[in-house]
Amino acid sequence: MSLFNIHLTTRYPAVEDSGADGLALVDNLRAALFQRSGFVEAVWNVRVAASASTSRERLTVTAIKFLTIVSTSVHHGLFAGDEILQQISIVIPNVMLRDEDEELYERRIACELLKGIAGNYNDKITQRVSTQINNCLALFAENPAVNWKYKDCAIYLVVSLAAKKTGSASVSTDLVDVESFFRSVIVPELQSQGVNAFPMLKAGALKFFTMFRVLIQKPIALALLGDVVRFLSSDVNVVHSYAASCIKLLLVKDNGVQLQANIFHMILDQIWIQNLKTITGYTEVKLSAVASTKLLCESNLLLDPASEQLWGKLLDSVVTLLSQPEEERVEDEPEVPDFGEVPDFGEVPDFVRLHNAGKKEDDPLKDIKDPKHILVALLANISAHFRGRFPPVITR
Numbered sequence: 001m002s003l004f005n006i007h008l009t010t011r012y013p014a015v016e017d018s019g020a021d022g023l024a025l026v027d028n029l030r031a032a033l034f035q036r037s038g039f040v041e042a043v044w045n046v047r048v049a050a051s052a053s054t055s056r057e058r059l060t061v062t063a064i065k066f067l068t069i070v071s072t073s074v075h076h077g078l079f080a081g082d083e084i085l086q087q088i089s090i091v092i093p094n095v096m097l098r099d100e101d102e103e104l105y106e107r108r109i110a111c112e113l114l115k116g117i118a119g120n121y122n123d124k125i126t127q128r129v130s131t132q133i134n135n136c137l138a139l140f141a142e143n144p145a146v147n148w149k150y151k152d153c154a155i156y157l158v159v160s161l162a163a164k165k166t167g168s169a170s171v172s173t174d175l176v177d178v179e180s181f182f183r184s185v186i187v188p189e190l191q192s193q194g195v196n197a198f199p200m201l202k203a204g205a206l207k208f209f210t211m212f213r214v215l216i217q218k219p220i221a222l223a224l225l226g227d228v229v230r231f232l233s234s235d236v237n238v239v240h241s242y243a244a245s246c247i248k249l250l251l252v253k254d255n256g257v258q259l260q261a262n263i264f265h266m267i268l269d270q271i272w273i274q275n276l277k278t279i280t281g282y283t284e285v286k287l288s289a290v291a292s293t294k295l296l297c298e299s300n301l302l303l304d305p306a307s308e309q310l311w312g313k314l315l316d317s318v319v320t321l322l323s324q325p326e327e328e329r330v331e332d333e334p335e336v337p338d339f340g341e342v343p344d345f346g347e348v349p350d351f352v353r354l355h356n357a358g359k360k361e362d363d364p365l366k367d368i369k370d371p372k373h374i375l376v377a378l379l380a381n382i383s384a385h386f387r388g389r390f391p392p393v394i395t396r
Contacts, residue, residue: 064091064113071116079117092132095160096153111160118161126174133157133175137185148198155185155204159211170214178215182208190227199236206231206242210249221250225263232271264301269310276317283363285321289371292318297378303386312393322372 015022071079091114095107118125133154140151158181162171189205192198206228213221228250231243251263272292279288292314295302302311368374383390 061109064109068109068113068116071113072119076117076120079121092129092136092153092157095156096149107156108160111157114157115161122174129157129161130175148201151185152200152204155201155208159204159208162211171211172215173212178212179217182212182216187224190224195231195234195239196236199234199239202231202234203236203238203242206239206246210242210246213246213250225250226266229267229271232267233275265307265310268295268302268314273310273313273317276314277320279321283365285324286363286365286368286371289318289322290365290368290374292321293371293375293378297382303382305389308393315394318375322375 012026016026070076091110095110114125114129136150136154136157140147140154144151158173158175161175162173164171186205186208189198189201190209192202195202209216209221209224209228225247228243228246232240232247234240234243247267248257251257276288276292279285296311296314296318297303301307302314379390379394
């Protein structure tokens with residue numbers, strides 16, 4: 001290996017500095033050395049051997065990263081052989097979710113390798129990965145409760161390998177028929193009653209729905225909105241974060257963000273009001289109370305006389321929230337689950353980042369010391385503006 005490095009790093013000033021032709025000559029010689037050294041094939045074989053053992057993750061990750069770089073370089077021809085492409089299925093186990101934290105990182109870079117090779121050999125990669133997706137779904141169907149990770153792997157492959165269209169937020173895939181996959185694989189997860197059961201499957205389904213929403217017929221998408229709303233109450237951050245993102249993007253129209261009145265009322269009544277009274281933590285209570293007060297006093301949908309009953313229910317929840325004794329508002333910060341030691345790759349897996357979403361110590365409302373003052377002031381303002389209308393509602 002030291003001899004290999006010497007040949008690659010040694011400079012030949014008399015030739016390289018003579019002009020572009022001289023530099024190209026030396027680079028071609030280096031490229032030929034690189035291709036004929038068998039080094040890439042050796043790394044691939046090491047990766048194959050290492051993937052058989054879960055205790056060799058660091059070696060596997062390093063090999064995959066190197067192979068990804070090669071697959072997107074001028075040396076991609078090293079992957080052109082059928083022998084290599086026929087072995088592409090050995091990458092799939094690295095996409096399969098396991099227990100250790102580093103494998104959340106590993107599954108992402110495994111997909112980067114597949115994307116890198118597909119950049120030049122798309123048809124062959126698509127055919128082989130599609131087969132693996134079908135195999136994973138078949139294994140899941142045999143025993144869904146035990147084999148749920150196979151379905152997670154199938155969804156992750158489709159989502160991760162989706163191609164973004166230039167100049168557009170939409171994506172496409174040749175791996176599956178989107179409508180069929182959505183109907184048979186994604187919808188059952190969205191309609192599953194347990195919002196906390198199999199959270200990675202739920203998160204994957206929500207992410208697929210969000211990414212491919214443009215390719216799904218609008219009546220079908222809107223019919224599932226109520227199911228997505230349920231996941232806002234999930235205890236798992238990755239699930240309710242994806243649910244919030246999905247709802248936001250589903251409600252975007254060509255002429256801007258417009259929240260339909262019936263959807264607004266459903267979210268407010270079934271999710272927001274129901275959970276508002278249970279919020280704890282000083283900053284969380286203040287943020288929730290101020291946001292709810294703004295809705296009460298500034299939302300045209302809530303200030304509509306037809307929404308009077310809902311307005312009263314929200315006010316009752318805000319008052320209940322702010323009436324809690326101070327000691328009941330404080331909640332110890334939950335510990336981050338033990339995902340294992342984070343590898344030193346300069347990356348933090350998405351699941352960990354989402355688990356900690358919304359837990360920053362900064363208070364965005366530092367200027368507001370007591371949300372009760374905001375509630376009283378804004379209620380007084382709308383009572384003066386709509387004389388005689390709200391006192392009867394407040395006293396009920």
